[in-house]
Amino acid sequence: MADLAVAEKKSTAVASFMDDAFKNAGQGLEDIGLEDMQIPFMRIVQPLSPQLMKKDIKFIDGISAGDIFNNVTGDFWEADEGVVVIPFAYQMKYLEFQLRESGGGYLGELDPTDPDIRRTQRMGANEILPSGNELVRSAQFLVIAVDSKGRTSQLICDMKKTQMKVAKAWNTRRAGLQIMHPTEGLFNPPIWMTAWRLKSVQESNDKGTWFNYAVSNVDIEDVPASAVALAKSKFDLFQQGEIKTSGATAEEMQSASSAPADDIPF
Numbered sequence: 001m002a003d004l005a006v007a008e009k010k011s012t013a014v015a016s017f018m019d020d021a022f023k024n025a026g027q028g029l030e031d032i033g034l035e036d037m038q039i040p041f042m043r044i045v046q047p048l049s050p051q052l053m054k055k056d057i058k059f060i061d062g063i064s065a066g067d068i069f070n071n072v073t074g075d076f077w078e079a080d081e082g083v084v085v086i087p088f089a090y091q092m093k094y095l096e097f098q099l100r101e102s103g104g105g106y107l108g109e110l111d112p113t114d115p116d117i118r119r120t121q122r123m124g125a126n127e128i129l130p131s132g133n134e135l136v137r138s139a140q141f142l143v144i145a146v147d148s149k150g151r152t153s154q155l156i157c158d159m160k161k162t163q164m165k166v167a168k169a170w171n172t173r174r175a176g177l178q179i180m181h182p183t184e185g186l187f188n189p190p191i192w193m194t195a196w197r198l199k200s201v202q203e204s205n206d207k208g209t210w211f212n213y214a215v216s217n218v219d220i221e222d223v224p225a226s227a228v229a230l231a232k233s234k235f236d237l238f239q240q241g242e243i244k245t246s247g248a249t250a251e252e253m254q255s256a257s258s259a260p261a262d263d264i265p266f
Contacts, residue, residue: 082199085143139167
């Protein structure tokens, strides 16, 4: 009973400040800009991912191969259940990596107009730039993830290499999607008014086994209106140039040993 009384007292104390907190939402964040925060990426846990290794600093307790996770917060969604997302922007990134046999390492982004992008040569599954480094095309979906309780988070879902076929199929489906307006009939909705569930499925070839995304459509009416409104506001900010993205995670940019698309083995 004592523990219950303490819990009720704490709950009452917090509730007494709730209205004031709501009126001052975001207070204290005025001096925190994008340069002061990490950009969260959505990734799939692969069989050899560090998130599975208990002694690794990136270890996430309870996670399994195939689960989808937020690389900054460590939040994750189980492979079979997945996560509902509302995309609000899309862009293709052209990333330069040193080859693994040369030490690996992320070297930065290439401008989409860089002529070297059209001068790559195929070496197995890799695209090699004139410099001898690897070009990795990264399809980036900027999304609002919505959990089962309606809570939201903003992430970059980047798809590279074997995931690129999923990215192309997703874009094709979104471009052909039609929804019904109450009075005007069918129309192709804006990107911020479409919802999708991302799960992961196992794939394999003669080189090994890995997990890839599986995308299915979700009725936008099944998503909280507040999440759709947030996606619309983020779309507007992106169009105004107020939202900046990165081609790689903070760890990939800082680690000289990181290899291209480390989370996808082939």
